[in-house]
Amino acid sequence: MTALGKLFRTTTFKLTLVYLTVFALFAAFLLGYFALNTRRLITEQITDTVNAEITGLSEQYRLGGIRRLVAVVDARARRPGSSLYLVTTFAGESLAGNVTSLPPGTLDNAGWTETAYRRLDESDSADHPEHRALARVFQLPGGFRLLVGRDLDERERLYNIVISAGRWSIAIVIVLGLVGGLFVTRRVLRRVDAMTETTRTIMQGDLGGRLPVAGTGDELDRLAENLNLMLERIEALMHGLKEVSDNIAHDLKTPLTRLRNRAEQALRSAKKESEYRAALENTIEESDGLIRTFNALLMIARAESGQARENMSEFDAAEIAHDIGELYEPLAEEKGIALKVEAETPAPLKGNRELISQALANLVDNSIKYTEPRNATVNGVPGEIVVRALSEGDRILLTVADSGPGIPEADRSRVIERFVRLEQSRSKAGSGLGLSLASAVARLHGGELTLADNNPGLKSIIALPRGGPVQIGG
């Protein structure tokens, strides 16, 4: 009973019922209209024939008087068929015809009447039922009356056939509709149940579960596919979140421990004011570094979750390349590195200007950190960094090429991950988050960060779609 109740409560079943009602009403209307029209048509035909016959008979009367009329009517009345004839005197005595037992008074009024009658040849037997007829009474000059009519049995029979056909077809529509509806509903319900089941297991914590796709490409499949995409995204986000918290745990706890140790040590062993001061200054410096790391982490998490999509606007990537180049040029020069910008033509781009600037700044900062000065050449090439912005098809490329040591191909994808710094660079300052942030920003815009060989050196490329990120499913 509960299974049936569940079936009846489904949307599919309710829809089936609504459609069924509509179709049944429509069929009933159609058949009713058909039946009534048929009936009207037959009635019209009868009246036409009767009128013609009355005209003919009254013509006979005019030509040959009552005797001729009686002879003609007698002849016609004897023919088999559904025609009714009766000629009476003024007093109502029958002169000729094939009709009897009319209700009294039928002949008193001229005009159309629908009446019960018996045929003359059936009048003796009581088991013959009364017939109904449509007849016209006509007043002949000289007090005679003429009745001409047609039996209505045929009309009624036809009408009844149509009506019963209508009843049957409506009954069949309802039965077939209900059965079909139940069938479809059960099918849909089974699939929805399967989905619900999967959802429940996912809710219980198994994020790897996916909704079943029947492969028919219908709307349920599309729904399932989209939900699966969503689940994948959620899983990726959850994974990212877990990674972030793991990294926070690891990379923030380390400096926090250091901070605490130093403070403790100062308390234990510092004697002079200057020693306390040094310890406190150290503490502030250390906590500033912590804040910086923390901010970078938050920024990456935000970029990865796609929240920063709201602040997108149109701007010129070449301008950004020039601005960032200009910002870092003195720093590079101070280190003896030449920093050049090659971005002559405008490269219009839609995105978050601040984040893209920051990503490019991180790449330039990285390159400056790892490139040796011009006079101390690496592999015979002077220290040089080139920042470029260029259009390539429907993408905008922001590249930073340096002549530093580069990154071995095997390590390239790894360094983009959070906190990964290659062993030789452990000594350099930095949170190790610069490349991760640049990568997260690129992905936020539907693009990517790739690292390539600059022969020698490193070439970092941020490739972004010109029109901004493409929204999934929209």
Added chain:
Amino acid sequence: MPPYPDINGQRPFGRIAEAQPDRVTMRLLVIEDDRDAADYLVKAFREVGHVADAATDGDDGLAMALGGQYDVLIVDRMLPKRDGLAVIGALRAKGMETPALILSALGQVDDRVKGLRAGGDDYLPKPYSFSELLARVEVLARRRVGRSEETVLRVGDLKLDRLSHQVHRGQEEISLQPREFRLLEYLMQHAGQVVTRTMLLENVWDYHFDPQTNVIDVHISRLRSKIDKGFSLPLLHTVRGAGYMIRDGAR
């Protein structure tokens, strides 16, 4: 090592106060629900010579801001009873134009934009350093005087013409790159006030992110070599632990 505020004396922020002998006393209102943080700020502001009051929720803060003649309001973003942005909104709706600096634990770019749109004049993400806050508050207070309207800025014998884009030190013309010009212009607009690196990055470069390496220092030293090198009296000073200041050292 940068000399952070003196921990032993009674005036931890005395050093910052010393860097700016011509400091004008301001009346400040701190609206912050964390009582420790509020007390710390009030105490620190008083030590550098300002008058500071504190309110611990939005309603009190609004009432005090409406009643008192404050020069700058320091408003925490999240407050009990009435949100910080709502406090500023209510003040602005009543026609009060007292500059307001928003403090917020939400440090993201769009959050900053939201704060400024709600009527805030500056935005500082937590955690902040007191010297950064102080520098920004003093710039806000001074902005009311309308110094930015002047077309020729002078500090000592240094002259910057904003219309012709020419800079002179004494009789000598100094040629500057466009960005150097804007950097100097910003410093001179706030002559006698501490300007932090972040403020420079925000106002001269329009960036609100952390550039990791201190790129600003290099720009300043370039500018310094152009305007101070070869002159007996330096004008561009480094305020250690806080930022930079341009001022006529002769006074």
